[in-house]
Amino acid sequence: MNLQLESTEIVVILALVFISVFILLASLSIPVFGEQKKVRRRLQQRLGEITPESGQPSIGSLLRARYLKKLNPLERQLESLPGMESLARLIEQSGSKVMAYKVVVLSLLLSAAGFALLLFVTKYWPVALAVAAVLIVAPYLRLLYLRQKRMLEFEAQLPEAIDIIKRALLTGHPFSESLNLVAEGLEGPVSLEFGITYSDLSYGSDLRRAMLGLLERVPSVTLMAFVTAVLVQKETGGNLAEILSNIGSVIRGRFRFQRRVKTLSAEGRLSAWILMLVPFGLFGLIYFTTPGYMETLVRSERGHQLIMISFVLMLVGALWIRRLLRIEV
Structure with missing residues (x-):
């Protein structure tokens, strides 16, 4: 005993x-650097304000509707539940390939199994309840970690992508073709996201919608500077290659400062x-x-x-x- x-x-x-x-x-x-969540919220709010101004649905909503049509009726009902669209966006931004409802089911199963096991072994329900609470949020925390990791990787590659675009513009390539050069010349999330943007432009989407779609998929202040420069240049004219050169220098300086702060x-x-x-x-x-x-x-x-x-x-x-x-x- x-x-x-x-x-x-x-x-x-x-x-x-x-x-x-x-x-x-x-x-x-x-x-x-813990302000990314507030920044993403402001970016999403701004995107929500810009999209009605354009009078057209966003690229994300169109892709979401197309995705739901491919599912069977049961999966379509589950994926249409409240909160599933936000979870699906988180999954997409994390680079994962799992359905949103499966993440919810996994969370519930982990929580129930952990609670039952701890309650059976310890007979002490506060501990079992605490473990269940931890396990139910574990998949979401994993997705948040993967998204943060992917965003940091994207931002680290962005200066090189901007340099490729700048050189392509200086040699006479159109802007859309310079995006394709980034997709072919780099790897990782930058290649994927710029490739999607190039496909949007190739299939007839206007530049504004394609760039806002890129910013919607990758809510980053660093990327917002790039997107803003491209859209402003489209409206007012100017030397885009020179503007991108300046933006690349600013981004590199910001990264150097971030590394300095992290060291300190x-x-x-x-x-x-x-x-x-x-x-x-x-x-x-x-x-x-x-x-x-x-x-x-x-x-x-x-x-x-x-x-x-x-x-x-x-x-x-x-x-x-x-x-x-x-x-x-």
Whole structure:
């Protein structure tokens, strides 16, 4: 009986450690430049304002309607549920190829399985509920991470893409053909997105809609500078190659500053990891070397309450540290 009790206690402790480390990773693994979410929201709002001005539906809505027509009736109903379009946009921006409703089903299955397993093993429903809450958001956090990674990769490749477009314009190529040169000459998300934009132009879409569609798929301030320059030059005229040369220099300077800020904030991130992980290491060391010292904390109801309170306070600390490390560039 004692062995069973000790095993249950170990499972409870490991589950709490899993929850805390997962929250820590979700908080501190996000890049130091944390204003991207606000920027994307402003970009999406601006795109929503621009699209009605053009009097035509956006490229994204047309592609969404075409995508739904290819599905069977059941999948079409599931994909048409509230929130599925936003989730599908997140999946597309992350570079994944899974349907939105399958992500929801996976989240529910993971949450239900985790809750049932922890409740069966520990008989302690708060821990099972906490693990279920973590597992239900795990697929979404994974998609957010993949989107962030893809956006950073796109922005890192964008200066080179702008240079290719500039050289193509200087040699006499039309703008649409310069986009095709980017798609053929580079790899990764830049090649894919510029290839889609080139296809839009080739199939008769006007430049404004094609460029706004690119910005809708890749909501980035860096890309917005490029799109704005192209659209303004289309309306007012001017030397687009020279404008793109200046924009490329500005983007490279911004990246250099970002890397500088990331280097200067590395010490803060390391301190955050140490502050958050030392309590777990110290607890494990004391528990396995002198179990009697932790017996009251682990076995008593009051001890369980203190452990839960400490985990909540550590979560607050992790979120506060993350806020301190967010630097807008």
